[in-house]
Amino acid sequence: MACISPDGKPTESGTKMLRALKSRLGSAEEIAKDAGLPLFRVRSGLRELTQAGLANQKGDKYEISDKGAELIG
Amino acid sequence: MEEVKQQVISLPRLGEPAPAFETATTHGVLKLEDFKGSWLVLFSHPADFTPVCTTEFIAFAEIYPELQKRGVELLGLSVDSTSSHIAWVRNVEEKTGVKIPFPIIADLNKEVSMAYGMIHPGQSKTETVRCVFIIDSNQIIRTVLYYPLTTGRNMDEILRIIDALQTTDEHKVATPANWRPGDMVVVPPPSTQEMAEERVKQKEYECIDWYLCKKKL
Numbered sequence A: 001m002a003c004i005s006p007d008g009k010p011t012e013s014g015t016k017m018l019r020a021l022k023s024r025l026g027s028a029e030e031i032a033k034d035a036g037l038p039l040f041r042v043r044s045g046l047r048e049l050t051q052a053g054l055a056n057q058k059g060d061k062y063e064i065s066d067k068g069a070e071l072i073g
Numbered sequence B: 001m002e003e004v005k006q007q008v009i010s011l012p013r014l015g016e017p018a019p020a021f022e023t024a025t026t027h028g029v030l031k032l033e034d035f036k037g038s039w040l041v042l043f044s045h046p047a048d049f050t051p052v053c054t055t056e057f058i059a060f061a062e063i064y065p066e067l068q069k070r071g072v073e074l075l076g077l078s079v080d081s082t083s084s085h086i087a088w089v090r091n092v093e094e095k096t097g098v099k100i101p102f103p104i105i106a107d108l109n110k111e112v113s114m115a116y117g118m119i120h121p122g123q124s125k126t127e128t129v130r131c132v133f134i135i136d137s138n139q140i141i142r143t144v145l146y147y148p149l150t151t152g153r154n155m156d157e158i159l160r161i162i163d164a165l166q167t168t169d170e171h172k173v174a175t176p177a178n179w180r181p182g183d184m185v186v187v188p189p190p191s192t193q194e195m196a197e198e199r200v201k202q203k204e205y206e207c208i209d210w211y212l213c214k215k216k217l
Helices: A012-023 A028-035 A039-051 A066-072 B051-069 B082-096 B111-115 B155-171 B193-201
Strands: A055-058 A061-064 B022-025 B028-031 B039-044 B072-078 B104-106 B130-135 B141-147 B206-209 B212-215
Touching: A012 A028, A012 A039, A012 A055, A012 A061, A012 A066, A028 A039, A039 A055, A039 A061, A039 B028, A061 A066, B022 B104, B039 B155, B051 B072, B051 B082, B051 B155, B082 B104, B130 B155, B141 B155, B193 B206
Parallel strands: B039 B072, B072 B104
Antiparallel strands: A055 A061, B022 B028, B039 B130, B130 B141, B206 B212
16 A cells, blocks of 8 residues: 555655645645645545545545544644 | 467557556556546566666656656556565665656556557567557557567657647647657648648748648747
8 A cells, every 4th residue: 555554554645645635625636736746646545545544535525534633643 | 180279469559548457556556547637658668677677767767857747647567566666666776876756567467468468479478568658638548659678768759759749739730750849840731622722822831732731839
């Protein structure tokens, strides 16, 4: 997994995405801009974060989950 | 009588949608659709830790900033494992100082290689040849290049093709032989006799004859 390490902690790119999600409900394009990551990485990363319960999808936008917010402090 | 089986491998063709995939890469699991909205250069190499491939990866890394200026992402592929790819790119960085910034598909089950016709048994039954698929932002295949195992690719030509395709899309023109950005472009030929007569009178065009006119952009 690119965004979550085997120990369950977010990687550097995963943390960047979670921080971007913490500040707002955003689309993949908006999160890519805020996190300074390529759009393809963010689309793939958001799938991982959602599957791991660290982010929630609302239509075509994403927000951080309580579990995700707890992880990044 | 011995039965002779011939495997017919279909190759993706220009103007057709690029075959979808979901695959393990050095940047995690990626789908083709993750690249939607960007152009994509999908390229295959025969194997990690081989000399020509190493020179190519360094060269691809060197043109990556130029590709990004054009809205193009890079995605490599071979039938090696993710661990092998990781070890190789780390070795390239350690020995040459060049960081490989793009993902590489670990196509161990050859699903993507077969979908894109990257294995040419006449060259190698197990390795992918040097393919380049230029895929546009709508995920349509716009260019296919195949190079043999022994010949490293020309990065200038890949950039030139992308410039030509993007210029064609933006200005509805064609590009002549050896065209480079800034050179004159070819105006689509007239389709009626009346248009042909009008074409040669138009002063903004430089015409050899009615069917071959160029203009500056």
